[in-house]
Amino acid sequence: MKRQAWLFISLFSAMAMLTYPAAKAADSNFSDIKAEIIAQHDESVQRLQDWIRLPSIAAMDLGYPEGPEYMVRLLKEAGFQQAEIIPTDGKPGVFATLDAGAEKTVGVYFMYDVKQFDPREWSSPPLEAAIVDKPGLGKVVMGRGAVNQKGPETAFLAALHAIRAAGRVMPVNLVLIAEGEEEIGSPHIGQIVNRPDVQSALAGTIGVFMPFASQDREGLVTVNLGAKGVIEVQLIASGEKWGLGPGKDVHSSLKAMIDSPTWHLVHALNTLVSADGNTITIDDYPQPLPLSAEQKAMIAEAASRRNEAKMKEQLSTKQWIDDLSFVEAMERLVSQPTVNIEGLVGGYTGPGGKTVLPHRAEAKLDLRLVPDMTAEAALSALRKHLVNHGFGDIEVIFSGGYDPTSTPLSAPLIQAQISALKQAEIDPVLWPRLAGSYPGYIFTGSPLNLASGHYGLGHGSGAHAPDEYFVIESYNPEVQGWDGAVLSYVEYLYELAK
Amino acid sequence: MKRQAWLFISLFSAMAMLTYPAAKAADSNFSDIKAEIIAQHDESVQRLQDWIRLPSIAAMDLGYPEGPEYMVRLLKEAGFQQAEIIPTDGKPGVFATLDAGAEKTVGVYFMYDVKQFDPREWSSPPLEAAIVDKPGLGKVVMGRGAVNQKGPETAFLAALHAIRAAGRVMPVNLVLIAEGEEEIGSPHIGQIVNRPDVQSALAGTIGVFMPFASQDREGLVTVNLGAKGVIEVQLIASGEKWGLGPGKDVHSSLKAMIDSPTWHLVHALNTLVSADGNTITIDDYPQPLPLSAEQKAMIAEAASRRNEAKMKEQLSTKQWIDDLSFVEAMERLVSQPTVNIEGLVGGYTGPGGKTVLPHRAEAKLDLRLVPDMTAEAALSALRKHLVNHGFGDIEVIFSGGYDPTSTPLSAPLIQAQISALKQAEIDPVLWPRLAGSYPGYIFTGSPLNLASGHYGLGHGSGAHAPDEYFVIESYNPEVQGWDGAVLSYVEYLYELAK
Numbered sequence: 001m002k003r004q005a006w007l008f009i010s011l012f013s014a015m016a017m018l019t020y021p022a023a024k025a026a027d028s029n030f031s032d033i034k035a036e037i038i039a040q041h042d043e044s045v046q047r048l049q050d051w052i053r054l055p056s057i058a059a060m061d062l063g064y065p066e067g068p069e070y071m072v073r074l075l076k077e078a079g080f081q082q083a084e085i086i087p088t089d090g091k092p093g094v095f096a097t098l099d100a101g102a103e104k105t106v107g108v109y110f111m112y113d114v115k116q117f118d119p120r121e122w123s124s125p126p127l128e129a130a131i132v133d134k135p136g137l138g139k140v141v142m143g144r145g146a147v148n149q150k151g152p153e154t155a156f157l158a159a160l161h162a163i164r165a166a167g168r169v170m171p172v173n174l175v176l177i178a179e180g181e182e183e184i185g186s187p188h189i190g191q192i193v194n195r196p197d198v199q200s201a202l203a204g205t206i207g208v209f210m211p212f213a214s215q216d217r218e219g220l221v222t223v224n225l226g227a228k229g230v231i232e233v234q235l236i237a238s239g240e241k242w243g244l245g246p247g248k249d250v251h252s253s254l255k256a257m258i259d260s261p262t263w264h265l266v267h268a269l270n271t272l273v274s275a276d277g278n279t280i281t282i283d284d285y286p287q288p289l290p291l292s293a294e295q296k297a298m299i300a301e302a303a304s305r306r307n308e309a310k311m312k313e314q315l316s317t318k319q320w321i322d323d324l325s326f327v328e329a330m331e332r333l334v335s336q337p338t339v340n341i342e343g344l345v346g347g348y349t350g351p352g353g354k355t356v357l358p359h360r361a362e363a364k365l366d367l368r369l370v371p372d373m374t375a376e377a378a379l380s381a382l383r384k385h386l387v388n389h390g391f392g393d394i395e396v397i398f399s400g401g402y403d404p405t406s407t408p409l410s411a412p413l414i415q416a417q418i419s420a421l422k423q424a425e426i427d428p429v430l431w432p433r434l435a436g437s438y439p440g441y442i443f444t445g446s447p448l449n450l451a452s453g454h455y456g457l458g459h460g461s462g463a464h465a466p467d468e469y470f471v472i473e474s475y476n477p478e479v480q481g482w483d484g485a486v487l488s489y490v491e492y493l494y495e496l497a498k
Numbered sequence: 499m500k501r502q503a504w505l506f507i508s509l510f511s512a513m514a515m516l517t518y519p520a521a522k523a524a525d526s527n528f529s530d531i532k533a534e535i536i537a538q539h540d541e542s543v544q545r546l547q548d549w550i551r552l553p554s555i556a557a558m559d560l561g562y563p564e565g566p567e568y569m570v571r572l573l574k575e576a577g578f579q580q581a582e583i584i585p586t587d588g589k590p591g592v593f594a595t596l597d598a599g600a601e602k603t604v605g606v607y608f609m610y611d612v613k614q615f616d617p618r619e620w621s622s623p624p625l626e627a628a629i630v631d632k633p634g635l636g637k638v639v640m641g642r643g644a645v646n647q648k649g650p651e652t653a654f655l656a657a658l659h660a661i662r663a664a665g666r667v668m669p670v671n672l673v674l675i676a677e678g679e680e681e682i683g684s685p686h687i688g689q690i691v692n693r694p695d696v697q698s699a700l701a702g703t704i705g706v707f708m709p710f711a712s713q714d715r716e717g718l719v720t721v722n723l724g725a726k727g728v729i730e731v732q733l734i735a736s737g738e739k740w741g742l743g744p745g746k747d748v749h750s751s752l753k754a755m756i757d758s759p760t761w762h763l764v765h766a767l768n769t770l771v772s773a774d775g776n777t778i779t780i781d782d783y784p785q786p787l788p789l790s791a792e793q794k795a796m797i798a799e800a801a802s803r804r805n806e807a808k809m810k811e812q813l814s815t816k817q818w819i820d821d822l823s824f825v826e827a828m829e830r831l832v833s834q835p836t837v838n839i840e841g842l843v844g845g846y847t848g849p850g851g852k853t854v855l856p857h858r859a860e861a862k863l864d865l866r867l868v869p870d871m872t873a874e875a876a877l878s879a880l881r882k883h884l885v886n887h888g889f890g891d892i893e894v895i896f897s898g899g900y901d902p903t904s905t906p907l908s909a910p911l912i913q914a915q916i917s918a919l920k921q922a923e924i925d926p927v928l929w930p931r932l933a934g935s936y937p938g939y940i941f942t943g944s945p946l947n948l949a950s951g952h953y954g955l956g957h958g959s960g961a962h963a964p965d966e967y968f969v970i971e972s973y974n975p976e977v978q979g980w981d982g983a984v985l986s987y988v989e990y991l992y993e994l995a996k
Contacts, residue, residue: 059850116852184850228751232851239814247814251962252864253726253933255838257818257827262839263775270768277761316737316745316857320755329755340753341760341844342851344859348841352557352682353730353862353897354614355962356840359814364851366750399851435751436853464749464853 030490036162037486044158045131045141045472045482047074051150052129052143056113058091058184063113068092071112071178078157079164080176086192091180093192097201098160100170106413106496107175107208107443107450110153111182114145121466131472137217138481140460140469147460149182151470152211155458155482159489171497175201177208179439185232185400186439193442206496207413207451208443211489213470214428215459217314219478220305221426223417224454225409227434229369229441231379231401232342235386235394237265238360242393245359249347252355262346262361268391269363272382273339278321280339283385286373291335294409295432299334302429303327314461333435337378338368367401368437375401405440406433411451416495424457424491436463455492458485528988534660535984542656543629543639543970543980545572549648550627550641554611556589556682561611566590569610569676576655577662578674584690589678591690595699596658598668603699604911604994605673605706605941605948608651609680612643619964629970635715636979638958638967645958647680649968650709653956653980657987669995673699675706677937683730683898684937691940704994705911705949706941709987711968712926713957715812717976718803719924721915722952723907725932727867727939729877729899730840733884733892735763736858740891743857747845750853760844760859766889767861770880771837776819778837781883784871789833792907793930797832800927801825812959831933835876836866865899866935873899903938904931909949914993922955922989934961953990956983 051074056067068085075083075096083096091113117126122142124130129143141151163170177198179189192198202208214221239245244259272282291299308326312318320329346361348354369378383396407414409430421428440452457480462468474481480488535542549572554565566583573581573594581594589611615624620640622628627641639649661668675696677687690696700706712719737743742757770780789797806824810816818827844859846852865876881894905912907928919926938950955978960966972979978986 059848059852116846116848116850230853232853234851243816244819245815249963250813250815251934252838252840253836253866253935254813254831255836256831256834256866256933257822258813258815259819260775260839262842263771266764266767266839266842267773267775269764273761275765277758277765315748315752315756317743317748317756318741321757324755333752333754336754338751338753340750340853340855341758341764341859342750342854343846343848343856344760344764344842344844345847346842347839348614348862349843349847350557350614350841352614353732353840353864354557355728355730355838355864357838358841361839361842364846366851366853368751368754435754436749437751465747 030487032166033162033168033490034487036165037158037483040158040161040165041483044154044161044486047157048141048151048154049129051154052141052145053127055127055144056091056180057116058113058181059116064091064180067112067180068094071110074157075176078160079170080174086195088188088191090188093180093189094178095192095198096176098170098174100173102170102172102497104497105173105175105205106493107177107202107205108156109208109210109443110176110178111149111180112178113180113183114150115148115183115464117144117466123467126468132469134469136475138471138475139473140471142467142469144468146462146468146470147213148463148468149211151460152213152456152458152485155456155485156211156489158486159493162486163490171494175205181400182438185230186402187400189439189442199448202443202448202450205450207407207411207453209413209453209455210438212454212456213458213460213485214454214456215479217310217459217479218307219476221421221428221457222431223414223428224431224434225414226404226406226432227440228437229373229375229402229404230366230437231369231375232366232399233379233382234397234399235265235268235363235365236360236397237261237268237394240359241395246357248359249356252357255357258357260357262358264391265346265361265363265394268386268389268394269341271385271389280337282339282381283388285381286377288335288337288370289372291331291432295334296331298430298432299330300327302431303330305429334433335370337370337373340366342366368435369404370433371404371406374403402437402439403441403445404433405444405452407444407451407453413451413453413496416492416498417453417455420488420491420495456485457488458482528985530664531660531666531988532985534663535656535981538656538659538663539981542652542659542984545655546639546649546652547627549652550639550643551625553625553642554589554678555614556611556679557614562589562678565610565678566592569608572655573674576658577668578672584693586686586689588686591678591687592676593690593696594674596668596672598671600668600670600995602995603671603673603703604991605675605700605703606654607706607708607941608674608676609647609678610676611678611681612648613646613681613962615642615964621965624966630967632967634973636969636973637971638969640965640967642966644960644966644968645711646961646966647709649958650711650954650956650983653954653983654709654987656984657991660984661988669992673703679898680936683728684900685898687937687940697946700941700946700948703948705905705909705951707911707951707953708936710952710954711956711958711983712952712954713977715808715957715977716805717974719919719926719955720929721912721926722929722932723912724902724904724930725938726935727871727873727900727902728864728935729867729873730864730897731877731880732895732897733763733766733861733863734858734895735759735766735892738857739893744855746857747854750855753855756855758855760856762889763844763859763861763892766884766887766892767839769883769887778835780837780879781886783879784875786833786835786868787870789829789930793832794829796928796930797828798825800929801828803927832931833868835868835871838864840864866933867902868931869902869904872901900935900937901939901943902931903942903950905942905949905951911949911951911994914990914996915951915953918986918989918993954983955986956980
């Protein structure tokens with residue numbers, strides 16, 4: 001069935017139910033499973049809303065151990081025979097398996113944590129998970145984690161519920177890893193994945209995928225062949241560590257005779273990038289690999305299919321760096337490492353001014369990495385650079401990060417995505433590398449050397465921003481709503497089983 | 499009477515009362531007034547505590563119109579026959595006169611506003627104005643405004659109460675100006691002082707002084723011959739104004755193709771001062787006058803009498819800029835303009851990190867000025883510099899400021915201070931210029947061309963910082979407590995009358 005038609009049925013599910021065949025016989029169109037998806041619609045959307053209302057935020061030490069306990073419960077309810085909490089030096093992970101006696105086994109990566117939020121910036125409370133009408137888009141669940149990543153993950157779980165309710169046996173076995181520190185850079189994912197029983201279970205998979213809302217506002221689907229790596233660091237200048245400047249905030253008039261740790265930080269930052277802020281100038285910084293001809297072709301094709309004007313509008317951005325063309329900007333997005341300032345905080349930060357000479361100032365940075373850069377080498381270069389330039393006193397607090405990850409187009413995990421999409425008459429955009437990051441390196445790197453990817457229909461936005469949402473009922477026939485997203489996982493699992 | 503003895507009496511006031519002469523005859527030792535100061539001690543300390551509990555903070559629009567109304571009430575209770583609120587385009591001022599039929603008239607400058615505070619940083623709540631024991635120092639009133647400036651101002655008012663209670667006629671007439679925007683740089687003081695009736699009243703004074711806790715922890719008294727000027731500005735970089743970068747916070751991975759207003763701000767800041775943060779590099783910036791031989795001699799004398807080690811300890815500072823000697827650091831403090839970062843705020847400022855590319859970043863600066871720099875010229879140079887260096891899009895929000903102010907040592911207002919102190923057997927340190935700022939220029943500049951200064955015994959600290967205090971009962975016989983501070987204003991007023 002063409003995806004557009006299914007969406008129509010899904011949207012008017014009550015009516016659709018009447019016209020559906022009563023028999024739940026297995027067929028290649030999954031009509032039996034579709035019927036269950038529709039029947040379970042309210043229940044599975046409610047499951048997403050309930051989960052959003054229980055946030056786990058590692059940076060705030062909020063929602064532990066409730067988060068991993070709830071994760072275990074969700075997995076067991078979805079049919080995982082085994083699901084256990086795995087302690088780490090940070091927040092716990094979860095390891096779960098679903099043995100269907102199938103020939104093939106597929107790995108799944110979940111994160112149960114979400115990003116911080118400021119409720120004052122939201123039009124609907126971030127923990128209310130209300131169904132909100134977004135004109136031109138549809139009815140959406142709005143809340144922290146809606147798209148990153150609880151929405152797609154809950155849709156995947158709903159697929160398992162529906163397959164079981166249709167009386168079918170799961171087409172593949174599943175090995176699932178969930179972590180609770182993705183949003184702080186997955187500092188302890190190694191302690192979960194490297195456990196011998198987890199390693200052994202993962203080694204038997206054909207690869208690991210992460211449920212993902214791959215459709216943009218216009219319905220375009222992207223298949224990603226990897227993701228950038230990242231390190232997050234806080235650079236802290238203080239009188240205490242510097243030995244110059246005050247050890248506490250003092251009156252600003254004393255600047256005439258006392259050094260300023262804040263100026264020290266500004267000058268340190270200034271050495272990290274070029275005057276336009278765009279070229280990294282850290283000494284001996286790892287260099288990116290150039291794009292291959294295949295990657296350039298993918299980007300050119302993607303650029304021709306994406307809507308630059310809409311993207312600029314969505315990002316509230318008038319022009320790209322260096323006034324690049326769209327395809328050049330896309331190449332830069334895929335291929336270039338970044339040094340970004342996430343936040344600056346020092347001294348008085350309230351309204352107006354306050355005449356203090358602050359004893360401490362902090363810059364929060366994230367540095368995105370591309371192959372073959374490693375998180376370790378990038379961090380080490382940053383530290384050495386600061387020392388060499390006279391900023392060795394500035395504390396570099398590494399809060400998390402990991403290497404970039406890549407998976408070849410030819411990997412069965414990826415080919416199954418392309419097949420499933422083609423059967424739904426969707427022609428995906430192939431994309432060499434997500435500009436965002438996820439810890440796929442733990443699967444694609446040694447010793448597992450697995451394929452890793454993202455999959456799932458549906459649309460959402462606002463990750464790490466206010467008003468994060470995931471579409472439940474879509475007004476655009478090209479964009480899947482909840483039921484279409486759930487179905488996409490059904491189709492993918494059956495395709496993986498082939 | 500030597501000040502130390504009076505302090506002793508004051509500390510044990512109950513006992514002292516017994517030994518005081520019953521008659522309240524006028525005498526040169528002010529024994530009648532002293533008795534009233536002691537009798538009114540509790541009431542006048544209570545007056546300070548009550549006032550601290552009613553903060554007016556212009557930057558937060560807090561405590562208006564209660565602040566000026568309370569100011570009027572305090573002045574009328576202290577004997578000013580006339581006290582009225584003067585509206586301005588900002589917060590109102592107060593103009594008050596006390597006509598004693600005396601030969602001489604003295605101007606007084608008050609501020610009724612206080613600095614912002616963060617209660618979490620205080621050991622005693624900033625609006626509680628509790629009496630707290632500070633080991634080695636004494637019983638103090640701790641609260642916002644205790645020393646800056648409600649403590650000294652209330653002590654001055656207590657002097658007026660005591661003189662009246664002693665049945666005496668005030669030795670001088672008073673013209674008092676109070677403003678409610680000192681802490682945001684007195685942007686509208688001109689609208690108060692330049693009113694014809696105020697100008698005319700002030701023109702008849704021998705100068706204007708501000709009540710001030712002039713004693714340091716060891717009791718050393720400083721007579722100031724002026725103060726630096728200041729401008730406070732907020733520099734704001736934003737995607738909206740720049741035309742580059744995002745108009746809202748977007749995901750940090752987009753740094754690869756979208757410019758960063760935060761980096762833009764960092765690079766702009768970097769052009770304002772030398773790499774060590776200490777030499778101003780703003781193009782065509784007004785230059786300071788060199789110190790005169792007389793000023794250098796004053797500083798050398800002051801340095802020899804001040805305790806460098808204690809000062810460093812109090813400021814939590816191990817060494818001065820460029821490892822200068824104490825006298826060199828003091829010369830720098832008096833003679834050099836500054837560009838200080840009071841605060842940095844941009845993007846995510848909470849705990850840990852958050853992967854955003856912020857659309858806006860702000861630096862709060864204060865620039866101290868010395869003769870013959872003007873606030874206008876400094877601000878104009880800063881603006882031009884930013885434009886010339888490619889940062890013309892950065893908003894420069896001028897929140898307030900004024901020119902430096904100077905008064906000659908020979909001015910009767912200053913000579914009366916020295917005489918009063920010498921009679922109390924105190925040998926003051928003469929100081930060319932306060933490193934802090936107050937809007938004395940409005941009196942010392944054209945057309946008034948008056949003398950202006952600070953006066954008052956007593957000690958306090960923590961202006962603009964947590965745990966601000968003013969000493970009520972001093973454990974150190976060299977440092978005056980409340981009653982000694984009150985008496986110092988009595989002595990000064992009688993000295994000014996001569």
